[in-house]
Amino acid sequence: MEFLMAIVIGILFMAAVYLILSRSILKIILGTGLLSHGAHLLLLTMGGLGGTSPPVLAEGVTDYADPLPQALILTAIVISFGVTAFILVLAYRSYAEHKTDNMNLMKGNDEHD
Amino acid sequence: MINLLLFPIILPFLFAIILLFFKENIKVQRSLTCIGLLISLVAALFLVAKVKADGVQAITLGSWPAPFGISMVSDMLSALLVTTTILITLFVVLYSFTAIGEERERYFYYPAILFMITGINGAFTTGDIFNMFVFFEVLLIASYLLIVLGGEKKQLRESIKYILVNVISSALFVITVAYLYSVVGTLNMADISVKIAEIGQPGIITVIAVLFLIVFGVKGSLFPLYFWLPGSYAAPPIPVLALFGALLTKVGIYAIIRTYTLFFVHDIGFTHGLLSALALLTIVAGCIGALAYFDVKHIIIYNIVIAVGVILFGAAQMNEAGLTGAVFYLVHDMLIKGALFLLIGIIVYVTGTSNLRKMGGLMKTHAPLGWMYLIAAFGLAGIPPLSGFVGKLLIVKGAFEGGNVFGSIIILASSLVVLLSVIRIFIYAFWGDPTTVELPTTNRRTYRKMMMPAVALVILSVLYGVGSEWLIPYMTDATDVLLQPSIYIDAVLKE
Numbered sequence: 144m145e146f147l148m149a150i151v152i153g154i155l156f157m158a159a160v161y162l163i164l165s166r167s168i169l170k171i172i173l174g175t176g177l178l179s180h181g182a183h184l185l186l187l188t189m190g191g192l193g194g195t196s197p198p199v200l201a202e203g204v205t206d207y208a209d210p211l212p213q214a215l216i217l218t219a220i221v222i223s224f225g226v227t228a229f230i231l232v233l234a235y236r237s238y239a240e241h242k243t244d245n246m247n248l249m250k251g252n253d254e255h256d
Numbered sequence: 257m258i259n260l261l262l263f264p265i266i267l268p269f270l271f272a273i274i275l276l277f278f279k280e281n282i283k284v285q286r287s288l289t290c291i292g293l294l295i296s297l298v299a300a301l302f303l304v305a306k307v308k309a310d311g312v313q314a315i316t317l318g319s320w321p322a323p324f325g326i327s328m329v330s331d332m333l334s335a336l337l338v339t340t341t342i343l344i345t346l347f348v349v350l351y352s353f354t355a356i357g358e359e360r361e362r363y364f365y366y367p368a369i370l371f372m373i374t375g376i377n378g379a380f381t382t383g384d385i386f387n388m389f390v391f392f393e394v395l396l397i398a399s400y401l402l403i404v405l406g407g408e409k410k411q412l413r414e415s416i417k418y419i420l421v422n423v424i425s426s427a428l429f430v431i432t433v434a435y436l437y438s439v440v441g442t443l444n445m446a447d448i449s450v451k452i453a454e455i456g457q458p459g460i461i462t463v464i465a466v467l468f469l470i471v472f473g474v475k476g477s478l479f480p481l482y483f484w485l486p487g488s489y490a491a492p493p494i495p496v497l498a499l500f501g502a503l504l505t506k507v508g509i510y511a512i513i514r515t516y517t518l519f520f521v522h523d524i525g526f527t528h529g530l531l532s533a534l535a536l537l538t539i540v541a542g543c544i545g546a547l548a549y550f551d552v553k554h555i556i557i558y559n560i561v562i563a564v565g566v567i568l569f570g571a572a573q574m575n576e577a578g579l580t581g582a583v584f585y586l587v588h589d590m591l592i593k594g595a596l597f598l599l600i601g602i603i604v605y606v607t608g609t610s611n612l613r614k615m616g617g618l619m620k621t622h623a624p625l626g627w628m629y630l631i632a633a634f635g636l637a638g639i640p641p642l643s644g645f646v647g648k649l650l651i652v653k654g655a656f657e658g659g660n661v662f663g664s665i666i667i668l669a670s671s672l673v674v675l676l677s678v679i680r681i682f683i684y685a686f687w688g689d690p691t692t693v694e695l696p697t698t699n700r701r702t703y704r705k706m707m708m709p710a711v712a713l714v715i716l717s718v719l720y721g722v723g724s725e726w727l728i729p730y731m732t733d734a735t736d737v738l739l740q741p742s743i744y745i746d747a748v749l750k751e
Contacts, residue, residue, distance in 0.1 A: 178423075186434040218386075223423075226393075
């Protein structure tokens with residue numbers, strides 16, 4: 144199971160890197176979304192996927208799921224959700240202001256704005 | 257008083273929430289921000305005194321036993337950094353009253369600053385590696401707002417790059433924490449240190465160490481990951497730039513110092529060798545940038561990069577002199593960068609441009625500004641008895657003790673480049689014939705109001721240098737914890 148997850152995570156990272164390297168802002172944002180999905184899955188997998196019982200203290204239960212990665216993922220998902228929402232609005236504002244979503248046209252420096 | 261170390265985190269947070277309800281009332285915003293920061297400052301000073309008297313303070317939230325709950329730990333290093341952070345923010349806020357403009361003040365400028373301080377102080381104080389990620393995000397999200405606030409074309413353009421870089425490095429942070437968790441099975445930093453010592457740092461831990469270096473290197477602008485910094489930092493207005501330049505990269509540096517003295521201390525030859533090599537390259541790259549530009553903002557921004565290199569080089573020596581120097585220089589750099597950016601802001605306000613070629617002759621019209629700038633510039637370059645000197649002296653001493661002669665020479669040479677780069681601003685802006693340059697009409701009262709916090713910060717940095725003898729006990733306390741992780745571990749795990 145961990146092996147399968149590793150492949151899935153790898154594919155997610157691959158797609159994310161491909162999208163982040165493109166020129167359109169929207170594709171880049173989708174890429175960061177995939178990247179954080181991959182990171183979250185990795186977090187879950189790294190805690191170990193074994194364990195059949197819920198992590199509640201009870202007599203004779205030794206084979207329980209690790210609760211910590213789940214708590215971590217919950218936090219990380221909320222954060223990446225918020226940041227993605229923010230960056231989408233920002234990308235829209237930037238598009239309205241610059242009339243382009245092409246990162247190549249958004250270089251610019253002080254001397255030639 | 258066991259909750260004392262939480263106050264510098266919670267107080268700014270509380271005041272930020274209150275401020276959200278007074279969006280239109282600028283007077284309330286200003287006064288509440290000042291009151292909040294003053295109370296936090298008092299709490300932070302109490303914390304420093306408490307840590308000095310009783311050693312490392314630790315608290316585990318929710319009263320869970322230590323490795324299970326989230327620990328907050330305040331040793332001397334983090335207490336000092338928290339205090340400096342609040343102090344600088346206070347002066348920058350006072351400066352913002354005249355410099356930032358009412359439009360921005362009305363759109364959550366002060367709450368954003370306070371939220372950022374919450375995140376910064378939290379990152380300095382936390383004793384849990386995942387909690388550090390959360391506090392990083394808190395400060396980053398507040399900084400996203402600050403960098404884009406105002407919505408100028410240039411700000412929008414640069415903030416997209418800034419956010420993308422930080423989103424990617426945050427994802428990498430989560431990935432690294434996941435790897436670390438899979439190896440040691442814990443997130444409490446003291447516990448991680450114990451577990452790594454038990455397994456004796458096999459190869460996988462060294463890989464994680466390098467991953468951490470990449471993550472924090474992006475935040476702290478280490479070579480070759482500093483590429484985003486000059487462009488992004490130049491976009492927002494000066495008070496925001498002062499906050500970013502003085503505080504944000506320092507959080508990354510703190511995180512590197514903390515992880516490289518607490519976790520990864522069993523294969524120093526590789527990890528710390530890599531760190532010091534990258535630090536030296538950072539210094540060289542920063543020097544090139546500092547001399548290449550004719551824009552005052554960019555010159556000082558590249559000086560941030562140089563300082564990052566100097567501090568991390570000191571930390572990488574892993575001996576007493578080097579680490580004491582790094583801690584000393586870290587606090588010095590926060591103060592002096594804050595002061596310099598505020599002064600640069602006044603120069604830009606007075607001349608109406610940030611291009612050195614269009615300035616000249618300010619010494620005739622604005623002499624106090626010139627003298628203050630000169631003192632700050634000498635302090636930055638490290639001319640005794642100003643504050644940069646002691647830190648650099650200790651770092652170079654540490655490097656010689658560690659047999660790193662080549663590195664010491666680069667540090668010393670970089671001081672000359674730093675001096676040259678800041679004196680170039682002095683020569684271009686303050687010397688010369690005032691009649692050739694036409695100054696825009698500016699309000700003399702605004703100028704004086706802007707001068708006050710800047711002068712106060714310069715005086716503070718001078719006192720920091722002159723009073724270094726008195727401060728050394730605090731610095732050695734901070735270094736002791738860095739050199740002997742057992743002090744930190746005992747404070748957290750034996751409660």
